[in-house]
Amino acid sequence: MYRRVTRRLVVAAVGVLIAATTFAHQAKEAVTQVLFNERTGNIEVMHRFLLHDAEHALRRVKGINADLMRSEESRQAFADYAHANFSLRDQDGELLTLRSVGHEIEGKFLWVYAEAPAPSDITALEISHGALRDIWPDQVNLVNVDRGGQSESALFAAGATSIRVEIPAD
Amino acid sequence: MKKLFALCLALACSCALAEVVQTKGEFVDKFRQLDESLPSPNVYRTAGGEPGHRYWQQEVDYDIDVTLDEAKRRLTASQTISYTNNSPDTLRFLWLQLDQNRFRSDSLAERSAAFADPSRRGPAVTFDEAAPKMSLGELRRQQFMTDTELGYEISNVQETNGRELAYTIVGTLMRIDLNRPLAPGKSTGFRMNFAYNIVEEDAVSARSGYEHFPDDAREGGNDIFLIAQWFPRLAAYTDYEGWTNKEFLGRGEFTLEFGDYTVDITVPADHLVSSTGELKNANGVLTATQRQRLQTARTADEPVFIVTPEEALDNEAEGTDGTKTWRFEAENVRDFAWASSRKFIWDAQGYQQGGSVQPLVMAMSFYPKEGEPLWSNYSTASVIHTMEVYSRFSFDYPYPTAQSVNGPVGGMEYPMITFNGPRTDLQDDGTRTYTLAEKRFLVGVVIHEIGHIYFPMTVNSDERQWTWMDEGLNSFLDAMACLEWDPDMPWRVEPRDIVNYMKSEQQVPIMTQSDSVLQLGPNAYSKPTVALMILRETVLGRELFDFAFKEYSRRWRFRRPTPADFFRTMEEASGVDLDWFWRGWFYTTDHVDISLDRIWKLRLDTKDPDIDFARRRQEEADKPASLTVQRNREAGMQTWVERNPGRDDFYDENDQFTVTNKERNAYQEFLKGLDDWERATIERAVAEDRNYYVLEFSNIGGLVMPIPLELTFEDGSTMRYEIPAEIWRRNARAVKKLIVTDKEVVSVTADPRWETADVNMDNNHYPRQIVPSRIEMFKSPPREGFEYRDIMQDSKTELNTCEESEDSECTDE
Numbered sequence: 002m003y004r005r006v007t008r009r010l011v012v013a014a015v016g017v018l019i020a021a022t023t024f025a026h027q028a029k030e031a032v033t034q035v036l037f038n039e040r041t042g043n044i045e046v047m048h049r050f051l052l053h054d055a056e057h058a059l060r061r062v063k064g065i066n067a068d069l070m071r072s073e074e075s076r077q078a079f080a081d082y083a084h085a086n087f088s089l090r091d092q093d094g095e096l097l098t099l100r101s102v103g104h105e106i107e108g109k110f111l112w113v114y115a116e117a118p119a120p121s122d123i124t125a126l127e128i129s130h131g132a133l134r135d136i137w138p139d140q141v142n143l144v145n146v147d148r149g150g151q152s153e154s155a156l157f158a159a160g161a162t163s164i165r166v167e168i169p170a171d
Numbered sequence: 172m173k174k175l176f177a178l179c180l181a182l183a184c185s186c187a188l189a190e191v192v193q194t195k196g197e198f199v200d201k202f203r204q205l206d207e208s209l210p211s212p213n214v215y216r217t218a219g220g221e222p223g224h225r226y227w228q229q230e231v232d233y234d235i236d237v238t239l240d241e242a243k244r245r246l247t248a249s250q251t252i253s254y255t256n257n258s259p260d261t262l263r264f265l266w267l268q269l270d271q272n273r274f275r276s277d278s279l280a281e282r283s284a285a286f287a288d289p290s291r292r293g294p295a296v297t298f299d300e301a302a303p304k305m306s307l308g309e310l311r312r313q314q315f316m317t318d319t320e321l322g323y324e325i326s327n328v329q330e331t332n333g334r335e336l337a338y339t340i341v342g343t344l345m346r347i348d349l350n351r352p353l354a355p356g357k358s359t360g361f362r363m364n365f366a367y368n369i370v371e372e373d374a375v376s377a378r379s380g381y382e383h384f385p386d387d388a389r390e391g392g393n394d395i396f397l398i399a400q401w402f403p404r405l406a407a408y409t410d411y412e413g414w415t416n417k418e419f420l421g422r423g424e425f426t427l428e429f430g431d432y433t434v435d436i437t438v439p440a441d442h443l444v445s446s447t448g449e450l451k452n453a454n455g456v457l458t459a460t461q462r463q464r465l466q467t468a469r470t471a472d473e474p475v476f477i478v479t480p481e482e483a484l485d486n487e488a489e490g491t492d493g494t495k496t497w498r499f500e501a502e503n504v505r506d507f508a509w510a511s512s513r514k515f516i517w518d519a520q521g522y523q524q525g526g527s528v529q530p531l532v533m534a535m536s537f538y539p540k541e542g543e544p545l546w547s548n549y550s551t552a553s554v555i556h557t558m559e560v561y562s563r564f565s566f567d568y569p570y571p572t573a574q575s576v577n578g579p580v581g582g583m584e585y586p587m588i589t590f591n592g593p594r595t596d597l598q599d600d601g602t603r604t605y606t607l608a609e610k611r612f613l614v615g616v617v618i619h620e621i622g623h624i625y626f627p628m629t630v631n632s633d634e635r636q637w638t639w640m641d642e643g644l645n646s647f648l649d650a651m652a653c654l655e656w657d658p659d660m661p662w663r664v665e666p667r668d669i670v671n672y673m674k675s676e677q678q679v680p681i682m683t684q685s686d687s688v689l690q691l692g693p694n695a696y697s698k699p700t701v702a703l704m705i706l707r708e709t710v711l712g713r714e715l716f717d718f719a720f721k722e723y724s725r726r727w728r729f730r731r732p733t734p735a736d737f738f739r740t741m742e743e744a745s746g747v748d749l750d751w752f753w754r755g756w757f758y759t760t761d762h763v764d765i766s767l768d769r770i771w772k773l774r775l776d777t778k779d780p781d782i783d784f785a786r787r788r789q790e791e792a793d794k795p796a797s798l799t800v801q802r803n804r805e806a807g808m809q810t811w812v813e814r815n816p817g818r819d820d821f822y823d824e825n826d827q828f829t830v831t832n833k834e835r836n837a838y839q840e841f842l843k844g845l846d847d848w849e850r851a852t853i854e855r856a857v858a859e860d861r862n863y864y865v866l867e868f869s870n871i872g873g874l875v876m877p878i879p880l881e882l883t884f885e886d887g888s889t890m891r892y893e894i895p896a897e898i899w900r901r902n903a904r905a906v907k908k909l910i911v912t913d914k915e916v917v918s919v920t921a922d923p924r925w926e927t928a929d930v931n932m933d934n935n936h937y938p939r940q941i942v943p944s945r946i947e948m949f950k951s952p953p954r955e956g957f958e959y960r961d962i963m964q965d966s967k968t969e970l971n972t973c974e975e976s977e978d979s980e981c982t983d984e
Contacts, residue, residue: 030692032671038944045946049671053608066596070607102946108661109611110668114946135306141690145671150871150931156677158690 029054029140031133035089035126037119037148037168046099048083048113050133055079055111058136069111076111080104083113083132090127090163091120128155129163201875201903205750208758209735215410220739221726228731230255231405231430238437238494239396239511244369244381250402251331251362254353258408262353266408266416267345268427270400271367273419274375275322279342280420308374315374323403324366331360343419345403365403369396372579379590382579384514384539388488395515395539397578397590399508400425407633411733417635423685424634424641425506426627429729432501438511440493441486443478445517445537445576446509447587448501456495469521469531474551477535478517480543487514487539501586503569503729505631508585510576514539518547522555528567532558538577545595545605545613550575553617553656560652561625564717565724569629575617582616584623591616615662619649630727637734638685639757643699650700664697666705666928672698673762674872674930681757682734701928702756709877709926710752710896711745719744751896755874764872766934767921768905773863775856778841780834782857788828862912866919866937868905872930875899881923884914 029051036045052069059067059079067075080101089097102114126146133140134157142157144164151169190207193200212218214225232255237248256262273280328336328347337348353359372380379399385392407415407426415426436444444456453462461477468475478486490513501507519535536550554575558568572587580590593613595603626648627634627641634641650663672678672693679689681699688694707716722744723737738753755761777783803810812823842850868878878894890912898906921935929935933942943951 030690034671034945036944036946038947040941041947043946045944047945053612056606056608066598068606068608103949105949110661112945112949114949116946139691141692143672143675143677143690145675150933152674152676154675154677156675156690 029133029137031130031140031142033087033130033142033144035128035144035146037146039149041116042119043116044089044097044119045102046087046089046115046117048087048132050079050083050111050113052106052109052111054133054137054140058082058133061136070106076104076106079111080113084115086130086132086135087115088129089117090129091123092125092127094127123168125165125167127163127165130155130157131162199903201754202751202897202900203754205738205753208754209738210411210733213410216733216736218739219743220723220736220741221743222730225259226730227257227259227410229257229405229408229428231428233402233430233432233434233507235402235432235434235507236437237402237434239398239439239442241394241396241439241442244371244394244396245366246369246398246401247364247366248402249327249362249364251360252405253358253360254405255358256353256355258410259355261355262408263349265347265349265353266406266414267347267403268406268419268425269323269325269340269343269345269403270419270425272322272340272343273421274316274370274377276316278322279418283420311374312376315371319368319370321368321370325403326364328363329361331362336361344406344416363403367401369398372397378580378583379508380579384541387514389490389513393487393512393514395510395512395578397508397510397576397580399506399583399585399590401508404506407731409731412633412636415633415635417686419635420686422688422691423636423638426631426633426635426731427505429503429505429631432499432504432507434499434501434507434509435496436499436509436511437494437496439491439513440495441489441491441513442495442511443513443515443517443537444497444499444509444511445515445535445574445588446497446499447504447507447585448499449571451498451500452496456497465519465533468519469533470523471520474518474520474534474536474547476516476518476547478515480516480540480547483514483516484540489513501570504586505628506585508588510537510578510588510590512537512539512578516540516543516547518551520551520555522558522568522573524558524562524567526567529569529571532568532570533572534558534574535572536575536577540603541594541597542577543595543603545593545610546577549610549613550577550591550617553614554621556656557618557621557649557652560655561622561648564648564651565625565630565721566728568624569728570624573621573624575621582620584620584628586624586628589617589620589623591620611660611662614656614660615649615653618652618656618662619645622649622652625724629729630724631729631731632727633731633733635685637682638688638691638695639681639699640732640734640737642695643681643703646696646700647703650704664700664704665925666701667925669693669697669701670762670928670930673928674764678760680760698756702752705876705927706741706749706752709879709893710749711747715745715747751875751899755876759873761873763874763876763927763929764870764931764934765876765878765921765927765929766869766871766931767866767919767937768869768934769867770916770919770937771865771867772916773865775853775860775863777853777857779838779857780830784828784830784834788826791828859913862915864910864912864916865907866910867907868921870899870904870906871934873903875903876927879922879924879926880910881920882910882912882916883918883920884912885917886914888914 032049034047036047038045056067056069059065059075059082062082063078065078067078069075069079084099084101089099091097097117099115099117102116104111104113128144130142130144132142134142144155144157146153146166146168148169153166153169155164155166157164214223215227217223232253233250235248235250237246239246254265272278275281328338330336330350334350336350339346347361349359370377370380372382379397379401381394381396383392383394387393404427407428409415417423432448434446434448436446438444464475464477468477515537516539517535517537519533522532522534524530524532534551534554536546536554538546538550554573558573562568570587574588575591576588577592578590581592583590591613593609593616595605595609597603622645623641626632626645632640646664653660653662672690677689679687679694681694707713719741723740726740727736742749875896877896880892880894882890882892892910894908898908919937922929
């Protein structure tokens, strides 16, 4: 019992000490598309983050003066953070090894890409998307799993840190 | 299964709303009159969406004396309120909003907050069965709320003549029972004392509060105080809802009554106060130099420092035991907020708006050194830019001041004053710098929050009910203002940006009460913004949209619109039936996915055998040759006919398509049997020989929308053609459309400019095209052309010169 409590406190202590800012402008959101690409045979993961949020998060997580527009190093650091906070498991809980593909800026967004070969027998994905959620009070991460024009969604806003999604039939 | 459930739910909802129900077949009327879902028009609100001839709203005037105790971070105040009942009803009690009570540990907001509830404003908490997590931020919040007694202390509630008034506190609300019923047209006055401990904004997330700066030179550091939702405020009494006494849970903001304010604010003598209203005792609180600079600023071309960065730095290093009282007066505002600190730098510039409403507006910014040099560069400039653009779309800015104050709040608006969060970074060399992203955030957030002074501070919609009515309209306008600031500034939202949200299953209709919305950002900001952009650019066109939007703004300026008033005005003023648009975008969770499934090419059968038979022959010739014949030939085999050249007969000269006079006579007989108009029609069609195409579309997403098309012809030229949304009127699932062209079409694309938020472009092309995914695009070979140069990186390259270079190329030459 004692051990468990201690562990939770440790878990709490690694949380980031952050001032929660409030907004009457748009709340923070990230959108991820997990695409079963029939042409490549891969599961493609495409994260879209708001550039400004990503920049502030990076300063807080890594403690560096991040400048995503100018610094490739900053962009890479954020991409690494995003990859570290996102995972996919199959229906049996087997972790899919996602390979980083790269990242790019488009307007006010920073896109971060990863992919993995799509297992032929996959029926469900256990998704975990904690990026920015340990930092911002209002952060909402929406994940759409797309296959053959069909979509299933996982919304990382309510409690769960991992959400199981049945993969749309091909 | 989930989809089926969602469908049932949607059907159940539409049944609940509509009296008329389709009980046979599967017909869905996406164009059904919206009036069935809107409240009945009446003498207060017309069927056209305008205030009715008996429209009324209450007036509430406040006289407040407030003292800030800096050391205790506590406000103590007394207020006298004059309430005028313009309603046709007799009131026996009044409801007030006590927003600070939301922070009490026994508040409904606190007690009903589910663990890891995403809708709560506050630090992150996540739930995972293996290990539930609380961030340190949440621990800090808990500790702050344990250590600090929060919520109002209220006393001496009495009529202005001193007679006691009974009152009951219900969470964040307070009911005052009047000693005499308040008849229509009558006023009543009462007063009360109140006090509360100010929350630490960074710990609690409150839209206001204090921020502490422990590292300042002054012993014990300094604070910035942003004070809002701070006095017991009369709840709105309305014709459509009665008392708007919904509990304050933190998410849904508020609506209040317009009225006049006189507020005396007593703060430490070295503080600067920024506030709703106009300063009335400048002589008592500002130095002669500051007053002179303010005078200069009125006609200046750029912001003038009233308090310079150097003066602010000196000021924040000291302290004082003395106090000063600042008097502000504000007319016809729906709320009152202020900020106070000895850290503030202050700049100002007069905005010469012209017109009769408010010819001169003082645009001003207040910020600590932690915002420099970003703030002095762009804050006040952004304030003025906002007014220039918004006034064109709506009405002249109606107040004497427009202010932007930097503090712990990311972005929040009140009449004449906004709180904005962007900061700069202190570098090792002692300078402060900022990134391009932070600059864009500052310009964007200031435009957005100043924009809120129009919507909802002047067009007084009820934020607690409908977040979209202010956030959606305001985000649409801030996008317009940002585009006019710098078209490359990507603060705006484009239709393509919301497609992943639109197709997701985790959403609720825009017409959902603020506290129940699932994803506030896309629901209340981006989706309504994109809807309005589509309405302006694709459905109505700019001229009609801008006229109607301005009319809505004019009608409801200083009044209280509901969603129905917006929908009705936009239709009435544009002259376009938009019921389908409001239904689809605001009342459902449908998305846009229109598929161009198939195209048939039609050709006129002329009946003239000399034309038709030749065409049939050509069709036959266009078919690929028999594979057997082809291979026989390749193998060098000769046919019997080839081996016997002398044995031709009639049928070697003629085929089955040879026309004889028998057919020609039959054709002449056919022509004779026609009426004159039939004959003329055929003759003309034969002469023109145009191309007739039937395009088949299916509506996969459910939202009925116009279909913008681009047709590409054989010669490479293109043509645009827009099918209006009304094509879906009698079949919302699948439609066909005839298009007639002179040139031959080789391909067609639906929504080529990505203007309708169509979530799937794969099915927009005919013939189908491979649309690469983002990752495929990213991996494809680097794009070439001047616009793809990374000048920002390349410009860091140092010039090679031969004098300095040991490069062999230099020495060789």
